[in-house]
Amino acid sequence: MTNISIEAPEVVRGQPYPGAPDNWKRFFTFSTDHKVIGIQYIVTSFVFYLIGGLFAMIMRGELITPEADLVDRTVYNALFTMHGSVMLFFWTFPVLVGLGNYLVPLMIGARDMAFPRLNAVSFWMIPIAGILMMSSFLVPGGPSQSGWWAYPPVSLQNPTGNLINGQVLWILSVAISGVSSIMGAVNFVTTICRMRAPGMTWFKTPAFVWAVLAAQLIQLYGLPALTGGAVMLLLDLTIGTSFFNPEGGGNPILYQHFFWFYSHPAVYVMVLPAFGTFSEVLPVHARKPLFGYRVIAASSLIITVISSAVWVHHMFASATPSWMRMFFMVTTMLVAIPSGVKVFGWVATVWGGKIRFTTPMLFALGGISNWLFAGITGIFLGSAPIDLHVHNTYFVVGHFHYVLYGAIVMAIYAAIYHWFPKMTGRMYYEGLGKLHFVLTYIGTALIFLPMHPLGLMGMPRRVASYDPEFAYWNVVASIGGFLLGLSTLPFILNMVSSWIRGEKVGNNPWRAYGLEWLTSSPPTVENFEETPIVISGPYGYGRHQPLVEHAPNPGLTDFPESFTKQPSS
Amino acid sequence: MTVYAVLVTFASLWMAKQAYSWFPPEAAAEAKLLDDLFSLFTGLGTFIYLGVIGPFIYSLIFHRAEKYDLSDGPDIEGNTWLEIIWTVTPLILVVTLSFVSYRTYEKMSIRGPMELVHLHMPQMVEPAYAEPFDSTPQQEIQEAVETSPIEEIDVVAKQWAWIFHYPNQDVTSTELHLPVDRRVRFKLHSEDVLHGFYVPAFRLSQYVVPHEDIDFELTPVKIGTYRLRDSMYSGTYFAANQTDVVVQSASDYQQWLADAAAQTPTPAFNPANYEYSQVFEPGSGNTKDKVAVRGWATIPPAPPPVVNYAPKHEPESPPV
Ligand code: HEM
Ligand SMILES: [Cu+2]
Ligand SMILES: [Cu+2]
Numbered sequence: 016m017t018n019i020s021i022e023a024p025e026v027v028r029g030q031p032y033p034g035a036p037d038n039w040k041r042f043f044t045f046s047t048d049h050k051v052i053g054i055q056y057i058v059t060s061f062v063f064y065l066i067g068g069l070f071a072m073i074m075r076g077e078l079i080t081p082e083a084d085l086v087d088r089t090v091y092n093a094l095f096t097m098h099g100s101v102m103l104f105f106w107t108f109p110v111l112v113g114l115g116n117y118l119v120p121l122m123i124g125a126r127d128m129a130f131p132r133l134n135a136v137s138f139w140m141i142p143i144a145g146i147l148m149m150s151s152f153l154v155p156g157g158p159s160q161s162g163w164w165a166y167p168p169v170s171l172q173n174p175t176g177n178l179i180n181g182q183v184l185w186i187l188s189v190a191i192s193g194v195s196s197i198m199g200a201v202n203f204v205t206t207i208c209r210m211r212a213p214g215m216t217w218f219k220t221p222a223f224v225w226a227v228l229a230a231q232l233i234q235l236y237g238l239p240a241l242t243g244g245a246v247m248l249l250l251d252l253t254i255g256t257s258f259f260n261p262e263g264g265g266n267p268i269l270y271q272h273f274f275w276f277y278s279h280p281a282v283y284v285m286v287l288p289a290f291g292t293f294s295e296v297l298p299v300h301a302r303k304p305l306f307g308y309r310v311i312a313a314s315s316l317i318i319t320v321i322s323s324a325v326w327v328h329h330m331f332a333s334a335t336p337s338w339m340r341m342f343f344m345v346t347t348m349l350v351a352i353p354s355g356v357k358v359f360g361w362v363a364t365v366w367g368g369k370i371r372f373t374t375p376m377l378f379a380l381g382g383i384s385n386w387l388f389a390g391i392t393g394i395f396l397g398s399a400p401i402d403l404h405v406h407n408t409y410f411v412v413g414h415f416h417y418v419l420y421g422a423i424v425m426a427i428y429a430a431i432y433h434w435f436p437k438m439t440g441r442m443y444y445e446g447l448g449k450l451h452f453v454l455t456y457i458g459t460a461l462i463f464l465p466m467h468p469l470g471l472m473g474m475p476r477r478v479a480s481y482d483p484e485f486a487y488w489n490v491v492a493s494i495g496g497f498l499l500g501l502s503t504l505p506f507i508l509n510m511v512s513s514w515i516r517g518e519k520v521g522n523n524p525w526r527a528y529g530l531e532w533l534t535s536s537p538p539t540v541e542n543f544e545e546t547p548i549v550i551s552g553p554y555g556y557g558r559h560q561p562l563v564e565h566a567p568n569p570g571l572t573d574f575p576e577s578f579t580k581q582p583s584s
Numbered sequence: 585m586t587v588y589a590v591l592v593t594f595a596s597l598w599m600a601k602q603a604y605s606w607f608p609p610e611a612a613a614e615a616k617l618l619d620d621l622f623s624l625f626t627g628l629g630t631f632i633y634l635g636v637i638g639p640f641i642y643s644l645i646f647h648r649a650e651k652y653d654l655s656d657g658p659d660i661e662g663n664t665w666l667e668i669i670w671t672v673t674p675l676i677l678v679v680t681l682s683f684v685s686y687r688t689y690e691k692m693s694i695r696g697p698m699e700l701v702h703l704h705m706p707q708m709v710e711p712a713y714a715e716p717f718d719s720t721p722q723q724e725i726q727e728a729v730e731t732s733p734i735e736e737i738d739v740v741a742k743q744w745a746w747i748f749h750y751p752n753q754d755v756t757s758t759e760l761h762l763p764v765d766r767r768v769r770f771k772l773h774s775e776d777v778l779h780g781f782y783v784p785a786f787r788l789s790q791y792v793v794p795h796e797d798i799d800f801e802l803t804p805v806k807i808g809t810y811r812l813r814d815s816m817y818s819g820t821y822f823a824a825n826q827t828d829v830v831v832q833s834a835s836d837y838q839q840w841l842a843d844a845a846a847q848t849p850t851p852a853f854n855p856a857n858y859e860y861s862q863v864f865e866p867g868s869g870n871t872k873d874k875v876a877v878r879g880w881a882t883i884p885p886a887p888p889p890v891v892n893y894a895p896k897h898e899p900e901s902p903p904v
Contacts, residue, residue, distance in 0.1 A: 087863075088820050089879030157880030162817055168777045168794065169819050174881040261794040267778060268793065302649070303657040307667050332780065332815070333791045334798055341686055348678040352671060359670045362640045368657040369649035380644065387636055391629040394678065398685040400618055400692060401625065404787040407780060407815040471606045473784025475815050478823035482811065526654070557659030 045139070047131035049116050050538060052138050054438065056113025057431070059142055063105035066149070068500060070098040075462075075496035078489050083480040091479035092160035093181070097148070099163035100185065103281075104192045105145045107423060111288045112137075112199050114430050115227045117438065119203065121531035122221050124212025124549065124567065126541040129205040133198050140195035148188035151181040159185040162477065164274060167259040167267045171252055178253065186249045193242050200234035203227055212530070214549035214564070221529060221553045222305060222312050226291030229315035230284045236323065237277035237284075244273030268333050275326035283322045286386075286418060287315055289426030290357055293379050296433050297361055299527040300376035301368030304554040307360040314353035321350050331402045340399045347397035354390055358383065373525075374448030375433035378425045381456045385421025389414055392467065407477075410470025416463045420499075425455070428506070435510075436524045440536040441517030447509040454502035461495025522571055528555050533578065534568050543567035550580065592634040600627030611785035611810055611831060613803040614692045618787040621688045625681065632677075694788060694801050735768045741779035741792045743818060744825040744856035747889045755844045757893040758852045760812060760829040762804045763837040772798040775886070780815030783829055789815045804831040820882040821856035828895060844893040852894030856885040 042055055074094050077085040086094070116134065120127055128134045151158040156175035159165065159182045170182055207228045211220060247258040248270065257263025259270040298305045305311060327335060327343035361383050370376070392414040395401050405411060428451070435443050465488035470476075474485045481489070523532040530549070534542055548564035555562060561580035603619070603626040610616050647657075737760075738749040748757045762768055772781055774792040781800065782789035785808075790800050814825035832840065860882070 083823070084875055086877040087875050087879035088823065088859075089882050090877050091879075092820060092822075093879065155881075160820070160880075166778060166817075169817065172777070172819065172883050174883045264795075301647075301657060302655070304659055304661050306660065307662040310662070310667055332789050334793050334796055337689075341689070344685060345679075345682045348682050351678050352674050355674045356667070356671055358636060359667075362636060362643070363660075363663075363666070366639065366643040366647065367660070368643070368647050369653060369655065370644060370647055371649050380640075384637060384640070387633060391633055394629070394681065395622075395625050398621065398625065398681065400685055400689045401622055403694075403789055404618055404622075404784070406789055407782075407817070468606055473608055473782070473811070473813065475780075475782070475813050475823075477817045480823045482826075555659075557656035 045135050047127070047135050048540060049120050049128045049131065049134060050438075050542075052134055053113045053115075053117025055138050056109050056116060056141070059138075059145075060106045060109040060113065063101050063145055064110070065503065067098050067101035067106055068503065070094045070101070071496060072500050074098065075493040077479060078481070079493040081481050081483045081486050081489075086479070088479045089157065089160060092477075093158040095477055096159050096162050096185075100148065100159075100189070101145075102419070103163060103285075104189060105141065105148070107285050107419065107427075108192070108196065109141050110427055111230075111285060111423075112196075114292075114427070114434075115203060115288060118434065118531060119206060119224055119227055120210070121437075121534065121538060121542055122224055122529060123207065123210060123215060124530050124543060124547040125206060125210040126543065128202050129210060130202050134202055137195045137198045137202070140191050144188045144191035144195070147184055147191065151184040154179055154181060154184065156180045164271075164278075165248065166274075167248060167251065167265075167270050168261060170248065171260055173252070182252060183249070186245050186252070190242060190245050190249075193238050193245070196234050197238050197242075200231040200238075203231040204235065207231075212547045212549050218309055218312070219549055219552045220312070221291075222294035222308060222315075223288070223291035225312040226287040226294070226315045229319040230287040232316075232319050233280045233284050233322070237280045240273050241277035244270055244277075247273075268330070271330050271333055272326070275329045279326040279329060280319075280322045282415075282418065283318055285423050287318065289382065289386075289423045290315070292426040292430045292433075293361055293383055294357075295529070296375050296379040296429050297364045298554045298556055299433070299525050300373055300379075301365045301370045302556045303364055303368040304556050304558070305360065306363035306366075307356070308552070308554060311357050311360045314356045317353040318350065321346065321353070325350060328397055328399075328402065331399050332406045344397055344399045348394060351390060351394055351397075358387055358390070373432075374443070374445060374452060375429045377449065377452045378429035378432065378455075381452065382422045382425030382429060385417050385425060385459065389417035389421060392417065405470050407475055408470035409466040409474045409476055412476050413463050413466030413470060416466070417459075420463065421459050425459075428452075428455070431510075433525070434531075435513070436520050437531060437536050437538070439514050439517070440519060440522075441513055442520045442524060443509050443513040443517060447505045451502060451505045451509065454498060454505070458495050458498035458502050462492045462499060463495070465489070465492045465495075528562060528578070529553060530562070530567075533563065533566070533571075535571055539568070544569065588638055592631060592638065595634060596627045596631040599630040600624065602626075607787070608785045608810070609806060609808065610787075611783075611804055611806040611808060612787065613805050614694065615785065615787040616805075617688050617691055621685060624684065628677065628681070692788075694790075734766050735763065737762075737768060737770050739770050739772045739781060739792070740775060741772070741781070741814070741818075741825075742775040742886050743777065743883070744814070744821040744885055745852075745854050745889050746812065746814075746825070746827045747891060750841060753841050753845045755841055755893065756849065756889075756891040757844060758854075758889055758891050759827055759893065759895045761837060761840050762829065762831050763834045764804055764807050764831050766834065767801060767803045770800045770802075772800055777818050778816045779818050779825070781812070782815035783810055783812050785810040785829075791816055807831050807833060821859060821885060824855040824859065840893075847892045849890045849892050850894070851888040852891050854885070854888040857888050860885050 041051055042058070046052060073086065074091065077083065077091055083091065116128065155177055161170035161182065165185065173180055173182065207224055250256040251258055251260050251265065257265035259265045259267050261267060294305055294311055325343055325347045327339055328347045331340050396405065396411065396414060432443060432448055469485055469488045472485065474481055522536045530547060533547065545567050547567035549562065550564055551560050551562055561578060563579050566579045600623045603623040607619060610619060736751060738751060740747040740749065746758060748760050772790065772792040774794045776794060779792040780789050781792055786802055788802055790798060792798065808831055810829045810831070812827050812829050814822055818825060
C-alpha cells in the first residue's frame with residue numbers, strides 16, 4: 016500500500032469551506048454544499064419534531080381523563096391539526112430530504128447535488144413555511160382547526176370573519192413546503208440519474224439511492240394534484256368560489272380525491288427512504304450482503320407505481336360507489352407484495368450474519384419489527400368491509416403511527432446514529448444510544464398498541480373527550496406518550512455532547528463498504544478529490560472484492576484492504 | 585422448526601378466536617359477518633407476523649458476532665427459489681383476502697338502491713355471487729340481510745346534533761329507535777359539513793355528505809342500547825355529537841312510535857349548545873369552568889333540535 020503524501024490529509028480532513036466560516040456558523044449561511052444543507056434540514060426539522068411532540072404531550076394529557084378538562088375543545092382541535100401538520104410537513108418530509116441530501120451525492124460518487132443553489136433555496140423555504148404555520152397561533156381565530164386533511168366544508172368555516180386566519184396561513188404554509196419539495200424532487204431525480212460515478216450502473220447503485228429516487232418520483236407526479244387542490248381551497252376560502260363548498264354547489268368529495276391522490280403516495284415518499292436506511296444499516300452491522308439486493312431495489316419502483324392507484328382506500332366511507340371500493344381494495348392489498356419482499360430480504364440478510372447490536376442496528380431491527388406489524392394492520396384497513404368499521408377510529412391512528420413512528424422515525428434515528436461518525440468524525444456514546452433505543456421502543460408499544468383495541472371498540476379519532484369505557488387504554492397510551500417525550504432527552508444529550516467532544520474515530524469506524532466511506536469523516540468540500548470509478552456492486556461483505564478502481568481520496572489509508580483495487584505490480 | 589410451525593398455527597387459531605372479544609356486542613347481522621372476516625384476518629395476520637418475526641429473532645440471538653471476530657459473514661446474495669416463493673405466497677394470500685372481503689361486502693349489501701336491485705329481486709339478471717359461500721350457520725344472517733327494508737328513517741346530521749325522522753308516523757327524535765330483526769333503510773342527510781354515521785355495535789359507518797342523499801341499510805338483531813357516534817371530524821363539538829340507539833322488539837318499537845307521535849315537539853337538550861352557552865356565560869359551577877385552558881372562537885352550534893321525543897338526560901350526563 017502506497018502512502019502518497021502526508022500533507023494531503025491535513026487539507027482534506029478539516030472542514031474547509033472556501034470563503035465561508037469554518038465552524039458552526041456555516042450552518043446559518045446560504046451554503047450550497049449538500050452536506051451543510053443536509054445538516055441544516057436535519058437540525059431544523061428536529062426542532063419542529065420537538066414542537067410537534069409538545070403538542071402531542073398536551074393531547075395525551077387531555078386524553079388521560081374522559082372529560083375535556085385540560086384544554087378547551089377549540090384548543091384540542093387546533094393541537095391535533097398542528098401536531099399532524101408539523102410532524103408531516105416540517106419533520107418527516109424535511110428530515111428525510113436532509114438525510115438524502117447528505118448521503119446521496121456521497122453514495123453515488125458525486126461532488127454535490129445537480130443544482131446546488133436550488134438546493135439551498137429549497138431548504139430555506141422550510142423554516143419560512145414553518146414559522147408561517149406557527150404564526151397562526153397569534154392571529155385572532157387561532158390556528159386551523161380542521162385537521163391536516165383540511166377537508167371542506169369544515170375548513171371553509173371561518174368564525175372570525177378575518178381575511179388573515181389560521182386556515183389561510185395553513186394553506187400558504189403547506190403550499191410553500193410543497194413548492195420546496197417539488198424543487199427538491201427535481202434536484203434529486205436529476206442528480207441520481209445523471210451524476211452517478213462512472214461504472215455505477217443501476218444495479219451497482221445502493222438501495223438507499225434507489226429508494227430516494229422512487230420516493231422523489233412520487234413527489235413529481237403527486238404534488239401538482241395536492242397543490243391544485245390547495246389553490247382551489249384557498250380560493251373557496253378567500254374569494255368565495257365554490258369548487259368544494261356545497262353551499263354554492265361545490266363538491267367536497269372532489270377535494271378528497273385531490274388530497275388523497277397525493278397524500279396516500281406521500282406515505283411512501285416517507286417510508287421508502289426509511290426502507291432504504293434499513294437496507295444500508297443491516298448489511299454493515301450484520302456483515303453480510305443485502306439479500307436479494309436487486310429485487311429490493313426494484314421493489315421501490317414497483318411501490319411507486321402501485322401506490323399511485325390506491326388513494327380511494329381513504330374514502331371507502333365517503334359516497335364511494337361499490338365498484339370503486341372493490342377496485343381500490345385489490346390495488347391496496349397488492350402493495351403488500353413489494354413491501355413484503357423487502358421484509359423477507361432483511362430477515363434473510365441478518366440470518367447467519369455476524370450481528371453486532373450497535374445503536375443504529377437496534378433502531379433498524381426495531382423499525383423493521385414495527386413495520387411488519389403496521390404492514391399487517393394495513394392489510395386489514397385495505398379490506399373495505401373492515402375499514403367501514405374502523406375508519407376514522409383509533410385503529411387507524413394506531414396503524415399509521417406504527418408506520419410513522421415505529422418504522423420511519425426509528426429509521427431516521429438509525430440513520431443519524433449510523434452516519435453520525437461520517438458527519439462529524441466523532442463517535443456517539445453507545446450507552447446513551449442504547450438507553451434512547453429502549454425508551455423509544457417501549458414507549459412506542461405502550462402508546463400505539465392500545466390504540467388498536469380502542470379503535471375496534473369504536474373510539475373515534477380526533478375527539479377531545481370520550482365515553483368512560485375507553486378510559487383504561489387511554490391511560491396506558493398516555494403513559495407511553497410521556498415516555499416517548501422523555502426518550503428524546505438522551506438523544507439530544509448524546510448528539511450535542513458527542514459532536515463537541517465525542518471520541519474521534521477514523522474515517523470508517525464501521526468498516527462499512529460503500530462510496531460514502533471512501534472519503535474523510537467529515538467529508539471534504541467536494542467529497543472526492545478524484546472521481547471514483549466503480550467496479551463492483553454495493554454490499555461486498557465477505558466477498559473481498561474492491562469497490563473502486565483507485566482511491567478517490569488518495570492519502571486516506573484507513574480503509575479495509577479490500578476497498579480499492581491495488582495497482583497490479 | 586416443525587415445533588415452531590405448530591406453535592405458530594395454534595397461536596394463530598387462538599388469536600382468531602380472541603378477535604371476537606375485541607369488539608362491542610354484535611347488534612346487527614352485518615356485525616356477525618364482519619367479525620368472521622376480522623377473525624380470519626387476525627388468524628392469518630398472526631401467522632404471518634409470527635412466521636416472520638420468529639426466524640428474525642432467532643437469527644438475532646444465535647447469529648451474533650463473537651467478541652473479537654472482525655470477519656464478515658457468508659457472502660450470500662440471494663436465492664431465486666426463495667425469492668419466488670416469498671413473492672408468490674403473499675400474492676395468493678392477498679388475492680384470497682380480497683376475494684373473501686368482497687364476498688363479505690356483497691353479503692352485507694349495505695349499498696344504495698341501485699345496487700340492491702340484483703339482490704332483492706333474484707328473478708332479475710342474477711350474478712353468480714348471490715349464493716352464500718358457506719351455507720348453514722350463515723344462512724339466517726343472510727336471510728336477514730336479504731329481506732327488503734321495512735322501515736325507512738331519515739337521518740339528519742348537523743353541527744352538532746342527530747335528528748331522526750320517521751316519515752310514516754311523522755315522528756322526530758334525537759334518539760334512534762329501531763325494531764329488532766327488521767331491515768332498516770336510512771336516508772342520510774347533512775345540513776352543513778361532512779359527518780359520519782357510525783354505530784360501532786353495528787360495525788358500519790358511512791359519511792353523511794351535504795346536499796347528497798345517501799341510502800344506507802342494515803339489520804339490527806339484538807335488543808339493547810348502543811352508541812351512535814359521529815365518525816367524521818365535524819368541527820368544534822365533534823366529540824359531543826353522539827346519541828343512543830335503542831333496538832327494541834317490534835311491539836315496543838310500535839308503542840314508542842305511537843307515544844312519540846302523541847307528544848308535541850319541544851327543544852331537546854343538546855350537549856353542543858349547552859357547552860357553547862356555558863363558555864359564554866361562565867360561572868355557574870359546571871364542568872366547563874374546570875377547563876384549564878380556554879381557546880378560540882367557534883362557529884355557534886345550530887339551535888337545539890325541536891323533536892317529539894328526546895331522552896331525559898340531565899345536563900351533567902353527556903360527556904363534556
Ligand atoms: C402495507 C402498506 C399499507 C397499507 C395496506 C395501508 C393501508 C391504509 C388504509 C387502507 C388506510 C385508510 C384507513 C382509514 O382511513 O380508514 C390507511 C391510513 C393511513 N395510513 Fe396506511 N397503509 C400502508 C402503509 C402506510 C405507510 C407506509 C404509511 C406512512 C408512512 C401509512 C400511513 C397512513 C396514514 C397517515 C393513514 C391515515 C390517514 C388518515 O386517516 O389521516 N400507511 N392506511
Ligand atoms: Cu381530560
Ligand atoms: Cu393510503
